[in-house]
Amino acid sequence: MYLTFYGAAREVTGSCFLLEVSGKKVLVDCGLRQGSDVFDQEDDGFVFDASKIDYVLLTHAHIDHSGRLPLLYKKGFRGCILTTSATTKLCRIMLLDSAHIQESDAEWRNRKGKRSGEFAVQPLYTTEDAENVSRLIQSCEYGEKVRLFEGFEVTFTDAGHLLGSSSVTVSATEDEKTKTLVFSGDIGNSAQPLLNDPVYPTKADYIVMESTYADRIHDPADETEDRLAAIIQSTLDAGGNLVIPSFAVGRTQEILYFIRNIKNQGKVKGHEGFPVVVDSPLAIDATNIFAEVGDHYYDEEARELLSKGINPIGFDGLAVSISSDDSRMINEDDTPKVIISASGMCEAGRIRHHLKHNLWRRECTVLFVGYQAVGTLGYALLNGAKRVRIFGDDIAVNARIRSLNSTSSHADRMGLMKWLDAYEERPERVFVVHGGGDNPEKWADDVRKQFGYNAVAPLFSESYDLLKNERVKEGFTPERRSRITPNTVYKYLLESGGRIGELIKNFSGRTNSETKRFTRELDELFKKYS
Numbered sequence: 001m002y003l004t005f006y007g008a009a010r011e012v013t014g015s016c017f018l019l020e021v022s023g024k025k026v027l028v029d030c031g032l033r034q035g036s037d038v039f040d041q042e043d044d045g046f047v048f049d050a051s052k053i054d055y056v057l058l059t060h061a062h063i064d065h066s067g068r069l070p071l072l073y074k075k076g077f078r079g080c081i082l083t084t085s086a087t088t089k090l091c092r093i094m095l096l097d098s099a100h101i102q103e104s105d106a107e108w109r110n111r112k113g114k115r116s117g118e119f120a121v122q123p124l125y126t127t128e129d130a131e132n133v134s135r136l137i138q139s140c141e142y143g144e145k146v147r148l149f150e151g152f153e154v155t156f157t158d159a160g161h162l163l164g165s166s167s168v169t170v171s172a173t174e175d176e177k178t179k180t181l182v183f184s185g186d187i188g189n190s191a192q193p194l195l196n197d198p199v200y201p202t203k204a205d206y207i208v209m210e211s212t213y214a215d216r217i218h219d220p221a222d223e224t225e226d227r228l229a230a231i232i233q234s235t236l237d238a239g240g241n242l243v244i245p246s247f248a249v250g251r252t253q254e255i256l257y258f259i260r261n262i263k264n265q266g267k268v269k270g271h272e273g274f275p276v277v278v279d280s281p282l283a284i285d286a287t288n289i290f291a292e293v294g295d296h297y298y299d300e301e302a303r304e305l306l307s308k309g310i311n312p313i314g315f316d317g318l319a320v321s322i323s324s325d326d327s328r329m330i331n332e333d334d335t336p337k338v339i340i341s342a343s344g345m346c347e348a349g350r351i352r353h354h355l356k357h358n359l360w361r362r363e364c365t366v367l368f369v370g371y372q373a374v375g376t377l378g379y380a381l382l383n384g385a386k387r388v389r390i391f392g393d394d395i396a397v398n399a400r401i402r403s404l405n406s407t408s409s410h411a412d413r414m415g416l417m418k419w420l421d422a423y424e425e426r427p428e429r430v431f432v433v434h435g436g437g438d439n440p441e442k443w444a445d446d447v448r449k450q451f452g453y454n455a456v457a458p459l460f461s462e463s464y465d466l467l468k469n470e471r472v473k474e475g476f477t478p479e480r481r482s483r484i485t486p487n488t489v490y491k492y493l494l495e496s497g498g499r500i501g502e503l504i505k506n507f508s509g510r511t512n513s514e515t516k517r518f519t520r521e522l523d524e525l526f527k528k529y530s
């Protein structure tokens, strides 16, 4: 019985763990590494043979846990994927969206690449791969014990992180020895609206746990709704739009829930029935799925509304824009409104149009409701950029920039402590994964010191024999390969040199001043690099 770490090993994204029991191979999660060039992932995609994987257990729909499933299919996987019914629905639309992004990215690069003589890139996977792999997903519900094969049972419990999210408990028997493993998935924040608080597993021989915010204590969340109401009030009073860049799945629905409460309690005065538009195809699909899943995915407050026939994320004045024409109309009509759009970090999607139309207007507000990674447009705005470039235009930032940070969907340090504290008996080992910087190592250290448990932060491809509780293979920090090798880069240079030579030969008919300028620029370039 072996457990090997093929992702989220001293990293936040790319969750992927391989469990081998009695000759069967079971993956837990198959996520995409994010924040890096996805075109590089084909090469370092899977170290194992995808066609030999029998099952995948999926903790939740976020792309860093599910995003390489279509690639797994492309590489020959035809087994069964097991997850909750809510995750099944969300996963399908998220994988299709991810495939679509990759197809259009590849197309854009190839169009650009043709001009500069670069080689064609292939999308990591296609919408067809995403459709095909979605058909392999089978659903279960929280608490249901599912027997995958002789000596291997699985139970999903609510992780309170995203609709349908789970921790997965595996009971595996080999050589008449049974081991219980808990994969935490992403552990939710207990203050999250709509969702239940995370359910704490209490028994495990081995624990694989996340450590995303092991170094952080969140602000109390109870003021979020009032702060949002105040920002809506002041923006509408000024006659501007409130633009909210939001992650399409999860965060958008939370914001809608807050706005429903704000409207219901009349917290915004003088703007009766103010319009709210959701402008992101993925967010609209996700919002519809939120309305379709069973009540048991919701917390008590939301369930109470549902029992009265009230949609917890629906209200008067809520509009969705489906077509890009609808989307354009939003900024043509000058009624002050709330516009929720994706992507959350403003890197792609319709949000960029809304920023272009509203950032220069002093009366508008842009409100960030989620994490902004360094290097994104969202990060630049949040850190005081005065001008930004959107669709080739230089846009002045005159709108107010605000942020609402208290609705994190991850447990903080205290949440992780509580989660671990719930175990009744000492586990044989805790594996710490899914953390950035030195969080995994530090958290493993804390687990050793505070709980006295055997804890490690495994490296990529590190492998353990679970019957012996022994490391059998050392891991390493992978060098992230690029498709463009030094040789290829040098080849481009030689080609470019050839083109300059041709240009010089053809210069004889040009004016003296043009020839002088070109010569001067070439000389400067020569001086700079020689």
Ligand SMILES: [Zn+2]
Residues within 6 Å of the ligand: 060, 062, 161, 162, 186
């Ligand atoms: Zn997640």
Ligand SMILES: [Zn+2]
Residues within 6 Å of the ligand: 012, 062, 064, 065, 186, 434
């Ligand atoms: Zn995650």
